[in-house]
Amino acid sequence: MAGTGTVHLRDPDATLLRVEDLVVEFPIGHAGERVHAVSGVSLDIAPGETLGLVGESGCGKSTTGRAVMQLPPPVAGTVRFDGVDLTTLHGEALRRMRPRLQMIFQDPISSLNPRRRIREIVSEGLDIWEIGAKNDRDAKVDEVLEAVGIDPAGGGRRPHEFSGGQCQRISIARAVVTDPKLIICDEPVSALDVSVQAQILNLLEDMKHRYGLTLVFIAHDLAVVKNVSDRVLVMYLGKMCEVGAPEDLFASPSHPYTGALLAAIPVPDPSVRPDEEHVLGGEVPSPIHPPSGCRFRTRCPKAQERCANEEPTLREVAPNHYVACHFPLEPGELIDFTRVGIGASVQPSPDGHGSSS
Amino acid sequence: MSDARFEESAYGGPLLEVTDLTTSFSTDRGVVRAVDGVSLVLERGKTLGIVGESGSGKTVLSRSIMNLLPKRGLQREGSVRFEGKEISELPADAMRHYWGAQMAMIFQDPMTSLNPVMKIGNQITEAIREHLDVTPDYARDLAESLLASVRIPEPHVRLNEYPHQLSGGMRQRVCIAVALACGPKLLFADEPTTALDVTVQAQVLDLIAGQQAERFMAMVLVTHDLGVVAGRAERVAVMYAGRVVEEAPTGVLFADMKMPYSEALLASIPKLDAHSHVRLNTIPGRPPDLVHPPAGCKFAPRCPYVQDRCLEEEPPLRAGPTAGHQFRCWFPVGTPEGQEARAKNEREGRVPAAAVAGGH
Numbered sequence: 187m188a189g190t191g192t193v194h195l196r197d198p199d200a201t202l203l204r205v206e207d208l209v210v211e212f213p214i215g216h217a218g219e220r221v222h223a224v225s226g227v228s229l230d231i232a233p234g235e236t237l238g239l240v241g242e243s244g245c246g247k248s249t250t251g252r253a254v255m256q257l258p259p260p261v262a263g264t265v266r267f268d269g270v271d272l273t274t275l276h277g278e279a280l281r282r283m284r285p286r287l288q289m290i291f292q293d294p295i296s297s298l299n300p301r302r303r304i305r306e307i308v309s310e311g312l313d314i315w316e317i318g319a320k321n322d323r324d325a326k327v328d329e330v331l332e333a334v335g336i337d338p339a340g341g342g343r344r345p346h347e348f349s350g351g352q353c354q355r356i357s358i359a360r361a362v363v364t365d366p367k368l369i370i371c372d373e374p375v376s377a378l379d380v381s382v383q384a385q386i387l388n389l390l391e392d393m394k395h396r397y398g399l400t401l402v403f404i405a406h407d408l409a410v411v412k413n414v415s416d417r418v419l420v421m422y423l424g425k426m427c428e429v430g431a432p433e434d435l436f437a438s439p440s441h442p443y444t445g446a447l448l449a450a451i452p453v454p455d456p457s458v459r460p461d462e463e464h465v466l467g468g469e470v471p472s473p474i475h476p477p478s479g480c481r482f483r484t485r486c487p488k489a490q491e492r493c494a495n496e497e498p499t500l501r502e503v504a505p506n507h508y509v510a511c512h513f514p515l516e517p518g519e520l521i522d523f524t525r526v527g528i529g530a531s532v533q534p535s536p537d538g539h540g541s542s543s
Numbered sequence: 544m545s546d547a548r549f550e551e552s553a554y555g556g557p558l559l560e561v562t563d564l565t566t567s568f569s570t571d572r573g574v575v576r577a578v579d580g581v582s583l584v585l586e587r588g589k590t591l592g593i594v595g596e597s598g599s600g601k602t603v604l605s606r607s608i609m610n611l612l613p614k615r616g617l618q619r620e621g622s623v624r625f626e627g628k629e630i631s632e633l634p635a636d637a638m639r640h641y642w643g644a645q646m647a648m649i650f651q652d653p654m655t656s657l658n659p660v661m662k663i664g665n666q667i668t669e670a671i672r673e674h675l676d677v678t679p680d681y682a683r684d685l686a687e688s689l690l691a692s693v694r695i696p697e698p699h700v701r702l703n704e705y706p707h708q709l710s711g712g713m714r715q716r717v718c719i720a721v722a723l724a725c726g727p728k729l730l731f732a733d734e735p736t737t738a739l740d741v742t743v744q745a746q747v748l749d750l751i752a753g754q755q756a757e758r759f760m761a762m763v764l765v766t767h768d769l770g771v772v773a774g775r776a777e778r779v780a781v782m783y784a785g786r787v788v789e790e791a792p793t794g795v796l797f798a799d800m801k802m803p804y805s806e807a808l809l810a811s812i813p814k815l816d817a818h819s820h821v822r823l824n825t826i827p828g829r830p831p832d833l834v835h836p837p838a839g840c841k842f843a844p845r846c847p848y849v850q851d852r853c854l855e856e857e858p859p860l861r862a863g864p865t866a867g868h869q870f871r872c873w874f875p876v877g878t879p880e881g882q883e884a885r886a887k888n889e890r891e892g893r894v895p896a897a898a899v900a901g902g903h
Contacts, residue, residue: 242740243711349829350597379596379767384811384823391820406740409813413821432819450745452770454812456793465745469696469710 188425189510191500238415294353305341351382430507592772595782653714664702712743
């Protein structure tokens with residue numbers, strides 16, 4: 187259940203990004219209350235790898251991605267990127283790192299400036315950093331637009347003239363144009379049709395090989411994450427639940443929350459009836475006053491007293507498969523979510539941000 | 544009071560019959576035929592899934608049936624019969640008896656489909672007081688029990704809250720409560736879970752299914768995800784470029800799909816049991832321009848089965864091997880002529896024209 191720990195981290199010399207005990211909090215109101223968005227998350231990524239970050243809305247996956255970019259800087263923890271701790275950098279030194287870290291956002295249309303031509307949007311990074319001569323920059327923009335499947339001859343057009351899928355291609359072109367090492371993809375396909383989603387996922391895979399990229403892929407759809415990832419981190423309410431290779435994680439989920447996420451995926455087969463028993467009930471509790479111990483206990487049918495008192499830490503249940511749970515699932519075990527967890531009588535705020543009660 | 548309320552149950556035929564419905568909009572570029580000759584039949588208590596990509600006309604179809612489209616530049620032809628009564632020609636003040644009371648709609652985006660400056664309780668009682676002759680107190684009690692029935696915790700507290708105080712999943716539940724308030728016989732759910740998390744999606748779809756069974760309500764479930772309709776609709780209509788290109792009972796469609804577009808749509812869903820980094824199947828190209836649609840089959844430019852005939856002559860909707868199964872294709876999937884057409888394309892290296900144009 188949602189916990190902390192660093193046992194899953196690998197040799198620092200073999201990783202491009204190493205995040206340890208990341209904490210992100212946002213102050214709210216005047217009473218000194220804080221939103222505990224991310225509370226002790228650790229992760230690492232080897233060069234060329236794709237790390238999938240999954241969880242429901244409000245689990246802190248996007249905040250984690252942004253904290254890696256220092257947008258905003260985390261409250262505590264270290265973010266070592268290519269040997270440099272980004273949290274110690276400020277001002278110009280941090281700005282110098284920016285072209286090497288890029289982001290792709292969820293809504294392709296609103297993440298492009300509607301008043302600018304797509305050619306300007308894509309070349310802006312090159313222009314700011316004055317990478318190469320003007321001719322080289324133009325050639326580079328042509329090359330990346332071509333690579334993402336947008337005709338460079340249409341570079342004078344503006345974002346509204348393109349479909350959602352095409353705008354996401356332009357966002358990808360903008361991200362790869364400065365030759366970054368790491369791209370954080372924040373739900374890049376959630377706003378797209380299934381057929382377009384497949385095109386964009388294939389494109390990201392192509393770009394990864396072509397430009398030697400390392401990706402953090404944030405999504406709530408496990409089937410999508412499985413397709414793109416080498417390693418998956420499941421998050422819940424600012425904590426880590428489970429880390430492992432997608433095959434292991436999805437074949438034998440150890441954490442009840444991972445099991446619940448898997449059970450919720452609609453199956454495109456009419457002979458499989460959607461079953462209500464294995465669908466996770468309830469709502470994510472307020473991150474202002476998160477539950478004690480394991481944060482998932484209020485919705486977990488396996489929760490015991492221990493889960494309320496003691497926070498689980500990550501431990502290895504199988505080679506390279508880590509779980510933070512006192513009572514992990516046995517292989518093949520299904521959970522009946524019609525039972526409720528420990529302390530569920532403490533009414534979780536229906537509002538992810540807790541402003542209602 | 545709605546006259547329509549007192550006419551119910553006299554009619555024994557299907558709840559909704561749409562015949563040859565065509566909806567077009569005049570734009571600067573020309574006439575867009577968003578819905579092109581669609582016919583559908585929906586029985587009481589049943590669910591019809593409508594599946595297609597963005598721009599396939601699925602949303603315009605449901606709004607056109609409900610007569611909810613802006614009148615400007617709109618041309619609507621064909622017939623929409625609700626409980627045997629023609630409603631396509633009714634003016635807005637006559638349609639008011641149907642909206643909410645007889646047929647209701649749940650929209651995709653729960654963030655924008657609720658009024659942000661109106662308390663949740665008032666948004667529910669508004670419809671109840673419009674259509675049912677009840678006291679304000681009774682309407683409020685009804686609203687509270689509706690919120691409870693869509694499993695919103697502490698419904699009496701929520702009645703006095705505003706939409707921004709609720710999470711996305713909770714807001715969609717409120718939208719469902721508003722839609723169910725007057726006990727409609729037909730519910731249109733237009734991508735009701737696209738904006739929600741997977742876990743919340745399952746909760747909301749289960750909730751709608753439960754309410755539907757309890758109220759013996761018919762539903763039109765509009766989505767781009769075949770996975771969503773698979774376990775939840777009795778029949779599925781696949782739409783492409785404003786037309787129904789395949790329609791069948793759900794089991795038949797998934798077991799024996801005939802239209803290459805349906806096949807391609809299903810194949811593009813990432814499979815959980817597939818290995819990581821498997822290349823996904825995509826549909827090359829984009830849906831056609833509805834101002835100047837291609838001659839012949841509208842899907843031909845993107846179709847791996849395409850032959851010369853497809854480019855010239857549009858296939859009619861014809862019956863499949865199973866009862867109730869119809870599709871538009873000259874070279875259907877899984878038939879000797881279809882296999883021959885695809886094999887011939889592969890032999891000759893003929894790729895769909897749109898694939899060459901560069902995958903958008």
